[in-house]
Amino acid sequence: MSYTFEAKETVALLKQLVEIPSPSGYTKEIMDFMENILKQLQVNYIRTNKGALIATIKGTDDTKHRLLTAHTDTLGAMVKEVKGSGRLKLTMVGGFNWNAVEGEYCTIHTADGKKIRGTILMHQTTVHVYKNASGLPRDEQNIEVRIDEKVLTAEDTRKLGVEVGDFVSFDPRFEETENGFIKSRHLDDKASTALLLQLVKTIQDTDMTLPHTTHFYISNNEEIGYGGNSNVPAETVEYLAVDMGAIGDGQSSDEYTVSICAKDSSGPYHYELTRRLVELAKNENIEYKLDIYPYYGSDASAAIRAGYDVKHALLGPGIEASHAYERTHIDSLRNTAKLLYSYVNTKMS
Incomplete structure (x- = not known):
């Protein structure tokens, strides 16, 4: 499957995102910024009462939908x-x-x-x-x-x-080093947000036809627990949260691969969907790590708690020193982007 990761463009967008202040509850400026991007991409979207954005790209199968989410609110x-x-x-x-x-x-x-x-x-x-x-x-x-x-x-x-x-x-204090490291506050979860926006851009620029209607949900209340727990379309079968991989003692995740979460504080993620992500990574030679995050929750787990009948999974770039002065590497962004691209272009089993 042919895919080109636009590293410079992605990092430039990430820098723009982290430099717009957006602590949970104060996200209008960042959501306005992203709404303008969606307008430029000429993609259909809605803005929820809570201020989130949901962009929708119709696929060949309009009966079984996918939803991918990242959050733009920060600490x-x-x-x-x-x-x-x-x-x-x-x-x-x-x-x-x-x-x-x-x-x-x-x-x-x-x-x-x-x-x-x-x-x-x-x-x-x-x-x-x-x-x-x-x-x-x-x-x-x-x-x-x-x-x-x-x-x-x-x-x-x-x-x-x-x-x-x-x-x-x-202050984010964003810095990109010559050897590919990206240091900044708020990489959680603006790194994933940048990747989703770039994925939407790729789909639109190449007139790609997706196998399933796919929603891209940019939430704005994840850090306080209820970012992606509403407005999930009834046709949604798979719900994929794109959020950081947690790094530390006893963890598998690192700053160079895409991290796929098997379980967090909310319990196990959907086993079959998680295994399918692992198989996609293997088949596409995408570097990945399977991990468990002990003190973690995502928009996908919030949706499950809200009662949505979906298969839920979680993946994202590995982020060092989460909720502090964070760091990742361009390799992790690249591997995450490749897995996202592969996922949205693959039919549900």
């Missing part, structure tokens, strides 16, 4: 309290460790549209003042935002328009 925070010092206490959006964002630059997005810069720090950062700073817990009580404005009181900060409930996004 972030919200202002929990404007402190007396003028600095900000935060509450998490999504699940991560505070030490993973300590020292990171950030943007506060005010209700009136201002973007105010700051840095996420421990309150007790100054070692010349706080003797036990290194041993204090990194938590909501000690982590704060130092605003890059002349503020000394809560009133000073509120005069800038900052208030409880404002969203805070983390």
Whole structure:
């Protein structure tokens, strides 16, 4: 099966995506950006009440549909309290460790549209003042935002328009190395989103006829548990979540292959569909790893919990240091793209 992976184009799109702030609950800008891409590709799509996008490409068989999903929402925070010092206490959006964002630059997005810069720090950062700073817990009580404005009181900060409930996004610090590594926050799951958009582009540009009507669902609430659990067309038989492979001790996944998940915290994925993905990878000489993610859930598992009668599976590029300053390699993106292309061009068994 002939397929050309457009590496430069894919990485350029990924860079654009990660540089648009989109913590869960604050995704209108990123969804508008992707809606514009779908318009340019002249593909039929809908926008759900929750703000997700579902693009549909009709296939030869319009009775049994496929759905592929990736999510564009990311980790972030919200202002929990404007402190007396003028600095900000935060509450998490999504699940991560505070030490993973300590020292990171950030943007506060005010209700009136201002973007105010700051840095996420421990309150007790100054070692010349706080003797036990290194041993204090990194938590909501000690982590704060130092605003890059002349503020000394809560009133000073509120005069800038900052208030409880404002969203805070983390700088991605995107970098592509000469030897193929891609480092950035929010590769989960904008790497997969870029791959799905590129797949749609390939299908449209080549006038490809798919064996089954296929939906491409870009969700925007996955990090808080309910991104892809609605608006699944009734004809959908197979539901494939495209999301990161988790790397660490005891894991098979790496930064160079496509990771196929057999089980996560929600339980096993559909056995026959998972095995079919493995067989496709073998037949097409696609480098893959089969893995189990112990503390993980996906839009596919959210759909199952919502009661959809579908066969569900999960695959994606391997992402190092998930929910922190993440990294992958172009080889992993290439292998994932090849498996996605092979999958949508293969008839259901």
